[in-house]
Amino acid sequence: MTTRNNLYFYYPNNPELxxxxxxxxxxxTDNGFQIVENAADANVIVSVGGDGAFLQAVRQTGFRQDCLYTGITRANESGLYCDFNMDNFDEMLHTMVHEEMEVRRFPVIDVVVNGESAFHCLNEVSIRSTIIKSIVIDVHIDDLHFETFRGDGLIVATPTGSTGYNKSTQGAVIDPKIPAFQVSEIASLNNNRYRTLGSSFVLNKDRTLTLKIVQDGNDHPLIGMDNEAFSIRNIQDLTVRLSDKVVKTVKLKHNTYWDRVKRTFL
Structure with a gap:
């Protein structure tokens, strides 16, 4: 019997659900598992819903390194993070009890705001203008000033986050086995004064990305981290690195990341 037998279910407060x-x-419980009321007592955290619910489950439980996460979708939902649905929950339990556990590890990025507040992101961090005016950002890679961006904003995505907001801006889809993160533009302006690369670019795990906000009136941009918006006043800069943390999930056989990408988009 596996020792991973304490399950915590993360789901919205909904009597029908x-x-x-x-x-x-x-x-x-019939299969020897215990349902716990506190996420801290669990060694498997199960989200119910699509990818949004999975992201919230990970964020609200603190990106725990000592447990597994898994997602269950409901009817008419799909998810790149969720291997299971309501109809094959018994298959998940069977896998956990009777088969050698296959674990998938998803990269996470660390985001530091103004050199003080630190956050983790499994999908992406985005920074956008909140007024009807383009935002200007000096982009630094390690100690190099790479470009000065002007436009609606920038997205920094993990490999798994590359299929969401990043993909909608024509960014590439990255294999989550590659320890890297991707920077994509949102409606950049390119003219004689401002010139950007004009395409997404991918940074290796040992790179440090710094985004310095040019204080020209757009000093209170909107920062999105995964599926949450953070209102932080007077943003000076964001520093992004690949984290030492990973999010570990239960992997269903014959259901690779690329299988799910194909089902979702093709």
Whole structure:
């Protein structure tokens, strides 16, 4: 019997959903698992919903390194982070009890705002103008001033985050086995005064990206981290690095990351 037998379910407070989950709870307990009320007591955290619910489950439980995460989708939902759905929950339990556990590790980025406040992101961090005016950002790679960006904003995405907001801006989809992160532009302006690369670029795990906001009236930009917006006044700079942390998930056989990319987009 696996020692990973304490399950915590993360889901919205919804009586109708709870009724649907009752059979899953019973199935879990019948298979020797214990449902815990506190995420700190769990060694497997199960989100119920799509990718948004999975991201929230990871964020709200602190990107724990000592447990596994897994996602269950409901009807008419899909998810690149979620291997299971309501109909094959028993397959997840069978995998965890009777088969050698396959674990997938997703890269995470660390974001430091103004040299003080530190955050983790599994998907991406984005910085955007909140007024009807383009934002100007000096982009530094390690100690090199790389470019001065002017436009609606920038996205810094992890490999798994590359399929979301980043992809909508024509960024590349990156294999999560590659320890890297990607920078993509949102509606850049290119003229005689401002000139950017004009395409996404990918940075290796040992690189440091610094985004310095030019204080020209757009001093309170909107920062998005995964699926949350952060209102932080007087943004001076963001520093982004690949984290030492990873998010570990239960991997279903014959369901690779690229299998799910194909199902989702092709």
């Amino acid at each position: 709870e009724d649907k989950l009752d059979p899953l709870f019973k199935l879990a």
